[in-house]
Amino acid sequence: LTAEDRAPKPGRLPADWKSPVALIGETFNGAQLSALRAGNLPEAFGPDFAALDLRAPMTLPDGRMKLIDRVVELDPRGGRYGLGRIRGEADIRPDDWFLTCHFTDDMVMPGTLMYECCLHTLRVYLLRMGWIGEQGSVVYEPIPEIKSKLVCRGQVLTSTRVAAYEIDIKEIGFNPQPYAIADAMMYADGKRIVRMTDMSVQLTGLSREQIEKLWNKSGADASAVAGGKKPAVFDTDRITAFAVGNPSEAFGEPYRVFDGERKIARLPGPPFQFLDRVTDVSGAAPWQLKNGAWIEAQYDVPPDAWYFNANRQGSMPFSVLLETALQPCGWLAAYLGSALRSSSDLSFRNLGGRAIQHGELFSDAGTLTTRVKLTTFSEAGGMIIQKYDLSLSRQGRVVYEGDTQFGFFSKEALAQQLGVRGARERRYLPTANELARAKRITLPGDGPVTPEQATKLMQGHGPAAALPAQVYRMVTDALLLSDGGPQGLGFIRGETDVDPTTWFFKAHFYQDPVWPGSLGLESFLQLIKVYALDRWPELAATHRFEPIVIGSPHSWAYRGQVVPQNKRVTVEASITKAEHGARGATVLANGFLSVDGIVIYEMTDFGLRLVPLEQN
Numbered sequence: 001l002t003a004e005d006r007a008p009k010p011g012r013l014p015a016d017w018k019s020p021v022a023l024i025g026e027t028f029n030g031a032q033l034s035a036l037r038a039g040n041l042p043e044a045f046g047p048d049f050a051a052l053d054l055r056a057p058m059t060l061p062d063g064r065m066k067l068i069d070r071v072v073e074l075d076p077r078g079g080r081y082g083l084g085r086i087r088g089e090a091d092i093r094p095d096d097w098f099l100t101c102h103f104t105d106d107m108v109m110p111g112t113l114m115y116e117c118c119l120h121t122l123r124v125y126l127l128r129m130g131w132i133g134e135q136g137s138v139v140y141e142p143i144p145e146i147k148s149k150l151v152c153r154g155q156v157l158t159s160t161r162v163a164a165y166e167i168d169i170k171e172i173g174f175n176p177q178p179y180a181i182a183d184a185m186m187y188a189d190g191k192r193i194v195r196m197t198d199m200s201v202q203l204t205g206l207s208r209e210q211i212e213k214l215w216n217k218s219g220a221d222a223s224a225v226a227g228g229k230k231p232a233v234f235d236t237d238r239i240t241a242f243a244v245g246n247p248s249e250a251f252g253e254p255y256r257v258f259d260g261e262r263k264i265a266r267l268p269g270p271p272f273q274f275l276d277r278v279t280d281v282s283g284a285a286p287w288q289l290k291n292g293a294w295i296e297a298q299y300d301v302p303p304d305a306w307y308f309n310a311n312r313q314g315s316m317p318f319s320v321l322l323e324t325a326l327q328p329c330g331w332l333a334a335y336l337g338s339a340l341r342s343s344s345d346l347s348f349r350n351l352g353g354r355a356i357q358h359g360e361l362f363s364d365a366g367t368l369t370t371r372v373k374l375t376t377f378s379e380a381g382g383m384i385i386q387k388y389d390l391s392l393s394r395q396g397r398v399v400y401e402g403d404t405q406f407g408f409f410s411k412e413a414l415a416q417q418l419g420v421r422g423a424r425e426r427r428y429l430p431t432a433n434e435l436a437r438a439k440r441i442t443l444p445g446d447g448p449v450t451p452e453q454a455t456k457l458m459q460g461h462g463p464a465a466a467l468p469a470q471v472y473r474m475v476t477d478a479l480l481l482s483d484g485g486p487q488g489l490g491f492i493r494g495e496t497d498v499d500p501t502t503w504f505f506k507a508h509f510y511q512d513p514v515w516p517g518s519l520g521l522e523s524f525l526q527l528i529k530v531y532a533l534d535r536w537p538e539l540a541a542t543h544r545f546e547p548i549v550i551g552s553p554h555s556w557a558y559r560g561q562v563v564p565q566n567k568r569v570t571v572e573a574s575i576t577k578a579e580h581g582a583r584g585a586t587v588l589a590n591g592f593l594s595v596d597g598i599v600i601y602e603m604t605d606f607g608l609r610l611v612p613l614e615q616n
Helices: 030-037 041-045 111-128 208-221 236-244 247-251 253-259 306-311 318-335 411-415 432-437 503-507 517-535
Strands: 026-028 070-075 085-091 139-141 149-152 162-174 178-188 191-204 277-282 294-300 347-357 367-380 383-394 397-409 439-442 477-481 491-497 543-545 554-558 568-581 584-595 598-612
Touching: 026 030, 030 041, 030 070, 030 111, 070 111, 085 111, 111 149, 111 162, 111 178, 111 191, 236 247, 236 277, 236 318, 247 253, 247 318, 277 318, 294 318, 318 347, 318 367, 318 383, 318 397, 318 517, 347 411, 397 411, 432 477, 439 517, 477 517, 491 517, 517 554, 517 568, 517 584, 517 598, 568 598
Parallel strands: none
Antiparallel strands: 026 070, 070 085, 085 162, 139 191, 149 191, 162 178, 178 191, 277 294, 294 367, 347 397, 347 554, 367 383, 383 397, 439 477, 477 491, 491 568, 543 598, 554 598, 568 584, 584 598
16 A cells, blocks of 8 residues: 555544444444344344334345454554444355365455455444445445446465455434445455455435434433433442542452552542433453443432533533543553553543544433443553544434543643644744734623522523633633634634632542533634634624534643643634635634643634524
8 A cells, every 4th residue: 555545534424424323433243143144133233223113124134145254453543544444254164165166276265255255344334333224125336427446466276264344434424315436445363465445335225314203203212312311320329429538439459459559540520520420330240441441320410400501602612521421441450450550650532533423411311321442542651542433322322422532640741741743833923023912802791600600501502702701711811813823814822820719629639620621622622712702703692602613623632731730821823714605604713722832722713603603
């Protein structure tokens, strides 16, 4: 493969794309694929598929056309195009029918069957994604007029042990039937032998409306799919005990040493705790740090939650949504006994992630369900780095999904705060002349001042295009260059003093106070709000803010922390997109957060939209 062959490229999705059901990184063994072939979707894919109104779902062929033995990787954000990767495997036996008949004295897997193997692997992905119809009503077939290419540079022989099929999805859509276009690579015992580009498949006999109806009906019939409350494996009392009480009351005797003698990395406590119960645990036993372990957790959104009033918008702030998705990672890390792998006390810090938000959440959100899976971990120099896939859904529909990294660090390691590498080269610094003509803005500092004061439910969507109240205001002063930044679209810098008495230091974390990274991202979004109101003042009374650009991927990286001993935080946003169209105004930006002169956060492709007040 050339460098061009390996280079990441953007995939294509419908502008309003939403996955019908939550997707996380997964694997499927032979028993699960057998269940899939038999039409037993819950046994194959889990409880989200338990209430689908299907008599005999169209799945995978069996018998001689059983071409996959297992799926060793399903990554919904993987692959060259970032839209998903799936990798299947098959064990090859010398007497397999497709070898003995092709050819009698020169046995080799037919190239056409290689293509079929890759198509079956892609079908597993599409089925897991929720594209399912009735057998006899739906057929898989190529998309007319799509030119595909197949190149063979090797073969599967009687001596081959394992054939593997790696599929990278490059386009998903509806035309009007659901379709997918993908690139595929086939391996024989680890060697690349077949490459397919623009492999296409459409589900003739199925439509987007039918898929949505299938999942909406299942959501109405079963709380497990609808995102309703489920029985707790670990309840709120045990989660709160781990956050601010005795860890042994949450997890048992092995953690008793952290009740008093030692300190352990905690979960956020009230009012910044957005995890009510853990409803499922799988893939590893307690105290067993193992890749593939996953949990399902739930958070019940209070209709009068303080953050609606604090943010002065009717929708859930991005930082709360992010915390709801991330906090189960901390619980899973504790369940797996991460803190017991070191004789030193360790802190738990998010290192960054990439994700996409598919929809807004309002005060009627009800129960949110988050699934997180530990995909990899590594240990070196007293540190533990862990990577997770995450997916947050409401009523069976994915609202937020992505992947993230966390690390366990000693106090000595955290004290050596070097910041974001290469920030100097990527950072925009205004000239003295630009600073002299910049507009100076003071963000409003009116109440409520504490979360306790901010509990009154705001009706509807709240006031139009409002800036947050003091309790949620993360920057106090701003400097705006309407024509600054690398692209000349604008640059804004915000600053605030570090107040060690601020409410979030006590909540995040007990015995280890630190400014929440999610609120650092919130400060960045607040600057973008200031920029948007300055650029389009005529929209202030008729539009409201979405918490982030819905459907647009974003990423963040943390390489340091803000603690009560710090003095000054500076946030900078360079505008990369500013457009005003029929659906509202959209702003995207890249930027950095610094503390006492050290750049410690980097934000990429963050932004928000001003949408008409009547738009939900």
